[in-house]
Amino acid sequence: MKICTITCHDVYNHGASLQAYALMTYLERCGHEVEIIDYKPDYLSNHYNLLSVDNPKWDKNLLTKLIYLALKMPVKIPSLIRKKAFDQFTSKYLKLTKIRYSSNEELKKNPPYANAYLCGSDQIWNSLHQNGKDPAFYLDFVPPGKLKASYAASFATDTLVDEILPFVKKKVERLDGIGVREKSGVEILKRLDIINAVSVVDPVLLLDKKDWNILGGEKFVEKYILIYDFDNSDLIRKLTLEIANECGYKIYTINPGKINYADRYFKFVGPETFISLIRDAAFVISNSYHAAVFSIIYQKKFAIVNRKESINTRMRDFLSDLKLNQRLVDEDYNLNEILKMVNYSKSVELLNEKIIFSMKYLDETLLSNVKVRNVL
Missing domain, CATH: 3.40.50.2000 (Glycogen Phosphorylase B;)
Structure with missing residues (x-):
């Protein structure tokens, strides 16, 4: 099966890069063809921009901007070494779509082909940041008739502000499968009368220590x-x-x-x-x-x-x-x-149970897509 995933895969954060790699790798081991959608909206594209002014106090006029940049440049230029290390990881290990998308509208006009689409993992639904308010991270762009599901999507908080609740409810209840990373996420969705969400492990736990050693x-x-x-x-x-x-x-x-x-x-x-x-x-x-x-x-x-x-x-x-x-x-x-x-003895037992459950969730969610396609 061809699967496309969408997540914050290229934000120069160790966990974000590794969870994107882990979900892709696990799905490939299950026999699927996988691509990560190269989604880079403006709000996720300003990392290591040498000309960006990150403090609003200095963004008032050209003079203050120039002073800010002059002060920050000695720090910003060496940091490009870190950017290069992450870019090399992305190039070497992550299989991205050939097209880079910068908005949900672009994805709607020309979505990458797949049989199924997965959003997650990590803090893609964290509405304290713009990504949690972005329809793309709720698979809004997916064509009708295609499977849409989340895997280990995280709200990162216990509660959501009232203004975002209608948006989240509308987008999440459209999904064919809802796997969130924290049990608090399940409770958030229950309060929105979405009762079919389950808690699954972060993708990095779908791989074992031997995989990470490599x-x-x-x-x-x-x-x-x-x-x-x-x-x-x-x-x-x-x-x-x-x-x-x-x-x-x-x-x-x-x-x-x-x-x-x-x-x-x-x-x-x-x-x-x-x-x-x-x-x-x-x-x-x-x-x-x-x-x-x-x-x-x-x-x-x-x-x-x-x-x-x-x-x-x-x-x-x-x-x-x-x-x-x-x-x-x-x-x-x-x-x-x-x-x-x-003492890891009990923890390992509990974790293995959660990993098995999470693998079963993915298998059954993707299998439901195969059954629907066979009926059609």
């Missing part, structure tokens, strides 16, 4: 704590320094941002190195959903901290489902408890 890059041998911090969190800094002092570990960071207390910095690396750094870490500390997921894949000692942005249901639901709530830490953490080995 994708991973260099080997890191010394003992280190890996930090992946989107907020420059004071809590992550405090916890990291305490563990480093207690255990004698080095500190590595994969952040492109302002972390200044690490021994080694991996600011400009791509997704392969992200996998390697988690695989070889003695401890992982992060506020990233996919850092939590890969820490569990590799059965690491880890601690997850909430983000400043209201998107923490992702980590909370995931860790709760696997009985690993204690790995989500706050200011009242107990260092001795955090340093204990993680």
Whole structure:
């Protein structure tokens, strides 16, 4: 079967790239022909634009813009190394449509051919950002008679603002199958009287450790704590320094941002190195959903901290489902408890059940399309 997927596949984020790769790879192993729709609307196309002014205070007139760009250019030019690493990953591993689309209207006029279309995974329905308000990520463009389903689409929050509810309800109830990533997403849809949604695992969990080892890059041998911090969190800094002092570990960071207390910095690396750094870490500390997921894949000692942005249901639901709530830490953490080995025996059992369920959801959803086509 020919399947097209649509997701935020090219936003220079490790988790976003790896989940797109994972769903494509799993579907191919099931015998399908898969393409990722190369969808890059304006709001997802400004990464590493050397001439962009990201702070509205400096966007008032030509003079302030020029001053801003002059101040930021020494930072922006080196960051192109990171862009290159991600672009190489995309070119090497992701099978994209030949046409790049920039709007839902373009997709409607000339949709890529497929028997079935899947939207997901990751935060494609996060309405705190523009992608959650974009009809394309709800498969609005799919021609009549074609199967439309979501796989592990995430709202990223517990609730939606009232203004977006009619839009979400109208778009989601059109889908032939509804798989969301968090159980909180199922509850959101129930409140919209959509009762056929199910919770499925992130696509990276459809592949196993051996698969990710093949994708991973260099080997890191010394003992280190890996930090992946989107907020420059004071809590992550405090916890990291305490563990480093207690255990004698080095500190590595994969952040492109302002972390200044690490021994080694991996600011400009791509997704392969992200996998390697988690695989070889003695401890992982992060506020990233996919850092939590890969820490569990590799059965690491880890601690997850909430983000400043209201998107923490992702980590909370995931860790709760696997009985690993204690790995989500706050200011009242107990260092001795955090340093204990993680007991993965029950978590692995629960995770395997969820993976089997998720695979069955995909199989049955796609099989329903075959049955409909045979009837027609």
